[in-house]
Amino acid sequence: MDENLKILVKKCQENKTSAQAELYNQFSSQLFSVCLRYADNADDAQDIFQDGFIMIFQKINQFRFEGSFEGWLRRIMVNCCIEKHRNKNHLYVINEELTPDETAENDDEEFDTEEYTYDELLEIIRSLPDRYNQVFNLYTIEGYSHQQISEMLNISVGTSKSNLSRAREKLKELIKKNKEINVMSK
Structure with missing residues (x-):
């Protein structure tokens, strides 16, 4: 992990709002793209994106500087996308399975x-x-x-x-x- 990113994450873990804003600015476009792929439209993607960033900042203390930070961010955003669909009571299972x-x-x-x-x-x-x-x-x-x-x-x-x-x-x-x-x- 890049030293500057490590410092930024540590500052976010200390609830420094300027660091949170910087993290948001650095990763927002790539994480919004994740939301766009799963959402029905841009408004839904924006809602998921905002919820995802709230979750990121709530869970940032759980990041242990092991593995990719970007991967950790993406997993949270993907999980938010999936949770949004679960809450809409969508069916995930279809009756037939291919061999x-x-x-x-x-x-x-x-x-x-x-x-x-x-x-x-x-x-x-x-x-x-x-x-x-x-x-x-x-x-x-x-x-x-x-x-x-x-x-x-x-x-x-x-x-x-x-x-x-x-x-x-x-x-x-x-x-x-x-x-x-x-x-x-x-």
Whole structure:
């Protein structure tokens, strides 16, 4: 950990408001991006983001300077996103699960996203049903394993794999549909 960041975190642990403001300014854009990926819209993302920073400052004394501080911040923000969805009483479990063979088959497939901007891709991902969006973000972007996702969302590993597979299929459909609309509008 960079010495300046270490000093900043220690000052935050001492409840120094100037240090808290500096920490907020240093990490706000990257942590807001996390919230945008999970939220239904920018207003919801802003609410989660604010709650997340409150949680960060409440728990900053728990950071032990082991491992990545940025990773610690991201975990808190992701957990706030997940908690927000739990509080909205969303369903995380779907009735069907793919067999391991079906899941493995779909894991290697990719789709071309090079012609889209970050904001366009974000909008497509946010249009996924919540249960797919969360698993997709946790697995693909945050790098959690299916076992970790199953524990975080209180679902089975098979459901996590199934939701990821379905999220990828749905994304392919949405991207294909988007391309067709773009071709027709030209």
